[in-house]
Amino acid sequence: MRLSAWLLLAPLLPGIINRVKARVAGRRGPPVLQLYCDLARLWRKGVVVSTLASPGFVAGPAVAWVAVLAAALLVPILPLGAALSFRGDVILMVYLLALARFCTAWAAMETGSAFEGMGAAREVSYAVLAEAALITAALALSVRSGTISMGSMLAPPAWTGAALLAAGLFTLLLAENCRVPFDDPTTHLELTMVHEVMVLDHSGPLFAVVLHGAGMKLLLFSVLLVEAVLPLGELSQAAAAGALVGGVLAVAAAVGMVESLLARYAFKRVPLLLTTAFLFCLFALLLAWKGGLA
Amino acid sequence: MGGLLSIAILFLVAAAMSGCRLPRVWLALTLAGASVFLAAAFVALGGGPDWEWRSGFTLGGELLHLRFDGVSAWFLALVGVVGGAGAVYSREYWADVQRPDSAGRGRMWWSLLVLGMGLVLLCSNGLHFLIAWEAFALSAYFLITLERERRETLAAGWLYLAASHTGTLGLVGFFSLLAARTGGWDLGPMGDQPGLAPLFWVALFGFGVKAGIFPLHVWLPSAHSSAPSHVSAILSGVAIKMGLYGIVRFSFWLPLPRGAGWVVLAVGAVSAVLGAAFALAQTDLKRLLAYCSVENMGLILIGVGAGLLGIADRDAAWGCMAMAGAFLHVWNHGLFKPLLFLGAGSVVHATGTREMSRMGGLWRAMPWTAGLFTFGAAAISGLPPLNGFVSEWLMYLGLFDAAAGHTPGGAVMLPAAIALGVTGALCLAAFVKASAVVFLGAPRTKAAAQAHECGPWMRAPMLALAGLCVFLALGLVVVWPLLTRPLAAWYPAWNGSDTPSPVDGLAGLQVLLAVAGAMAAFGLWVRVRSNGMRRALTWDCGISCAALGMAAARAAAARHH
Numbered sequence: 058m059r060l061s062a063w064l065l066l067a068p069l070l071p072g073i074i075n076r077v078k079a080r081v082a083g084r085r086g087p088p089v090l091q092l093y094c095d096l097a098r099l100w101r102k103g104v105v106v107s108t109l110a111s112p113g114f115v116a117g118p119a120v121a122w123v124a125v126l127a128a129a130l131l132v133p134i135l136p137l138g139a140a141l142s143f144r145g146d147v148i149l150m151v152y153l154l155a156l157a158r159f160c161t162a163w164a165a166m167e168t169g170s171a172f173e174g175m176g177a178a179r180e181v182s183y184a185v186l187a188e189a190a191l192i193t194a195a196l197a198l199s200v201r202s203g204t205i206s207m208g209s210m211l212a213p214p215a216w217t218g219a220a221l222l223a224a225g226l227f228t229l230l231l232a233e234n235c236r237v238p239f240d241d242p243t244t245h246l247e248l249t250m251v252h253e254v255m256v257l258d259h260s261g262p263l264f265a266v267v268l269h270g271a272g273m274k275l276l277l278f279s280v281l282l283v284e285a286v287l288p289l290g291e292l293s294q295a296a297a298a299g300a301l302v303g304g305v306l307a308v309a310a311a312v313g314m315v316e317s318l319l320a321r322y323a324f325k326r327v328p329l330l331l332t333t334a335f336l337f338c339l340f341a342l343l344l345a346w347k348g349g350l351a
Numbered sequence: 352m353g354g355l356l357s358i359a360i361l362f363l364v365a366a367a368m369s370g371c372r373l374p375r376v377w378l379a380l381t382l383a384g385a386s387v388f389l390a391a392a393f394v395a396l397g398g399g400p401d402w403e404w405r406s407g408f409t410l411g412g413e414l415l416h417l418r419f420d421g422v423s424a425w426f427l428a429l430v431g432v433v434g435g436a437g438a439v440y441s442r443e444y445w446a447d448v449q450r451p452d453s454a455g456r457g458r459m460w461w462s463l464l465v466l467g468m469g470l471v472l473l474c475s476n477g478l479h480f481l482i483a484w485e486a487f488a489l490s491a492y493f494l495i496t497l498e499r500e501r502r503e504t505l506a507a508g509w510l511y512l513a514a515s516h517t518g519t520l521g522l523v524g525f526f527s528l529l530a531a532r533t534g535g536w537d538l539g540p541m542g543d544q545p546g547l548a549p550l551f552w553v554a555l556f557g558f559g560v561k562a563g564i565f566p567l568h569v570w571l572p573s574a575h576s577s578a579p580s581h582v583s584a585i586l587s588g589v590a591i592k593m594g595l596y597g598i599v600r601f602s603f604w605l606p607l608p609r610g611a612g613w614v615v616l617a618v619g620a621v622s623a624v625l626g627a628a629f630a631l632a633q634t635d636l637k638r639l640l641a642y643c644s645v646e647n648m649g650l651i652l653i654g655v656g657a658g659l660l661g662i663a664d665r666d667a668a669w670g671c672m673a674m675a676g677a678f679l680h681v682w683n684h685g686l687f688k689p690l691l692f693l694g695a696g697s698v699v700h701a702t703g704t705r706e707m708s709r710m711g712g713l714w715r716a717m718p719w720t721a722g723l724f725t726f727g728a729a730a731i732s733g734l735p736p737l738n739g740f741v742s743e744w745l746m747y748l749g750l751f752d753a754a755a756g757h758t759p760g761g762a763v764m765l766p767a768a769i770a771l772g773v774t775g776a777l778c779l780a781a782f783v784k785a786s787a788v789v790f791l792g793a794p795r796t797k798a799a800a801q802a803h804e805c806g807p808w809m810r811a812p813m814l815a816l817a818g819l820c821v822f823l824a825l826g827l828v829v830v831w832p833l834l835t836r837p838l839a840a841w842y843p844a845w846n847g848s849d850t851p852s853p854v855d856g857l858a859g860l861q862v863l864l865a866v867a868g869a870m871a872a873f874g875l876w877v878r879v880r881s882n883g884m885r886r887a888l889t890w891d892c893g894i895s896c897a898a899l900g901m902a903a904a905r906a907a908a909a910r911h912h
Contacts, residue, residue: 205751
């Protein structure tokens with residue numbers, strides 16, 4: 058059931074973000090379910106593959122998709138818990154996202170295109186800071202709760218660090234999912250993009266898998282952000298579920314607002330922004346450490 | 352046990368003597384010696400008793416004293432595997448036909464290197480330890496400089512020799528001080544003499560040079576990149592582990608000074624992050640791999656340091672977890688790093704260059720090498736469901752547990768865990784770049800366009816190493832009981848029998864993930880085929896066509912003149 062929830066709900070979030078952006082700009086915008094139609098259409102289409110590409114061009118997106126799905130299944134949906142849970146699962150989740158990154162970057166390099174090479178290089182170098190921030194956030198939660206499995210780490214009782222963690226994780230969400238101000242999912246200028254440029258040459262079912270995986274990753278980070286910040290554990294089951302859904306929708310709306318109000322940053326400012334995210338998580342970690350000692 | 356070990360030693364001595372003249376006999380004998388080492392190691396790891404042997408013979412005025420316990424066995428298994436794999440590889444890679452003057456020498460020194468490392472792991476007398484240590488260090492020097500005619504190789508060899516002897520000097524100092532304090536060269540547990548504690552720093556320096564930890568790594572990148580690739584493989588995979596073996600061995604035989612755990616952890620974290628950062632900056636494929644060895648030594652030392660801190664903190668279980676990760680990473684790195692070096696060797700063999708920018712598009716000509724190298728790259732980046740992830744995961748588990756438990760030393764675990772994460776991401780960046788630049792895209796030079804796949808003698812050892820990596824990744828249920836042996840030998844309180852295996856949660860998931868990934872790739876492939884697939888040039892804004900046109904024009908002009 059959790060599996061189907063992740064699979065079915067994943068394409069919803071980008072639709073909501075697009076609707077928010079359209080409303081802010083005074084347009085009607087595409088239907089919220091547009092991505093579902095796109096995926097169905099892409100799934101039926103033929104594929105054009107570069108003459109240079111090896112079989113890894115097909116395997117890359119597939120393995121990346123499995124990795125993101127597996128990472129999502131490790132995240133507990135709070136009233137229900139996770140599909141899989143064991144000690145240290147949070148580290149497996151971080152590394153599954155790294156596996157997805159490896160495969161995406163590999164598949165991007167398959168075509169031998171300079172643009173995709175640039176995108177891949179940007180992606181993996183931003184990931185260094187992003188992964189540091191993610192590990193720090195995980196450490197903060199684990200120090201705060203005294204456990205290292207996500208089922209008990211998330212939804213900590215309310216504390217000051219939550220605000221810091223929220224800021225850090227939200228910035229991280231924007232970076233990891235290639236949203237403004239790190240990347241612009243709507244532009245078609247290859248020189249300026251990160252994620253979009255890596256998947257330029259994917260088409261048909263390959264592109265469908267990439268898009269669906271991106272949707273799942275966005276949903277994963279939104280759920281993670283909400284559960285890491287809100288004290289859902291103190292609420293009743295129904296209230297927690299409602300708060301979770303509301304929180305995820307609020308995150309989507311916030312992403313939409315950011316995209317409407319901000320322009321993409323120059324590349325040299327991106328590391329600075331990511332460092333800020335890392336510092337937010339680090340201060341949360343220090344707060345948790347101090348709080349535990351006191 | 353004594354029988355097995357002496358048979359192996361005899362085989363290797365015979366191999367060294369036959370190496371110059373009889374390549375086939377040499378290969379058979381070396382393989383036999385290496386496999387008997389491996390068998391002995393597995394007998395010990397499978398639950399055999401520790402073996403100790405004092406003979407009446409003297410060497411240099413000292414009685415022979417050999418000892419074989421879980422820690423020696425753990426490292427000896429690696430000597431056997433890589434010693435055998437590299438020997439098979441060299442048959443084609445450094446063959447008599449192409450290298451008539453150095454192939455024979457190479458075979459002889461190879462056997463002596465394997466033998467020397469085996470003896471280092473067995474000797475339990477300070478003087479004999481030093482002799483074995485010097486024998487293996489010198490064999491390594493002669494192997495690095497097999498290709499004498501190249502300036503760069505000789506320079507690298509000299510640097511190695513100088514650095515190695517600086518380390519040996521430290522070790523001579525260490526063992527003589529030890530002998531002076533204890534009144535004899537005999538080695539063994541000395542935890543009851545607290546006055547010996549400061550000697551640990553001397554040992555850490557001496558062994559640290561060999562292990563190539565930052566900032567004592569200066570010799571490592573040039574030596575490991577200039578050596579023939581099968582030599583680089585055993586140097587990176589096994590020889591630098593001997594330095595680590597020394598650190599591990601004497602961290603439980605000596606009484607430890609205050610702060611030893613912190614220092615080891617800090618040195619490890621610095622080596623890991625900087626090694627990975629330097630690796631990312633390399634354009635020479637083999638130098639990249641060499642810097643990555645510095646990084647991996649750092650990772651292992653993070654685990655060892657956390658293990659020592661765990662012992663200091665009333666034998667905490669998290670220390671055991673981190674140390675288990677360190678031990679497992681010794682094996683993991685000892686398998687995938689040789690795999691990567693052998694893969695790099697095939698590439699160098701095929702293209703005649705180590706510069707990554709002069710390669711490209713090699714997967715079409717060498718699909719086996721491309722596949723195996725990429726497998727190794729993913730494994731070394733610590734990606735699930737491969738083996739590198741398991742050991743890093745165990746170390747994370749130790750560090751996170753220590754932090755979550757608010758242990759007194761826990762504050763130092765926070766930066767260590769973050770360093771581990773940064774290292775993983777840097778390593779991933781370096782290896783995506785390396786494997787993609789070398790194997791994907793279009794060939795960038797004529798040599799790359801005319802590359803050829805390596806033959807069966809070079810392919811078989813790579814396949815074997817990759818197979819062992821898969822076994823370590825997916826067979827966790829079998830691997831964990833083996834792992835408890837060196838842990839128990841290192842610190843008897845952690846005999847592992849009373850603690851449930853921490854990898855149970857992960858073991859099934861690893862297999863599931865591997866199967867799911869393969870199925871998804873296959874399913875997507877089927878879908879793509881049934882939808883129809885068309886090949887077309889990669890869109891490059893017309894640059895390549897313009898460049899081709901210009902090249903054609905230039906060629907025409909050249910002909911005209």
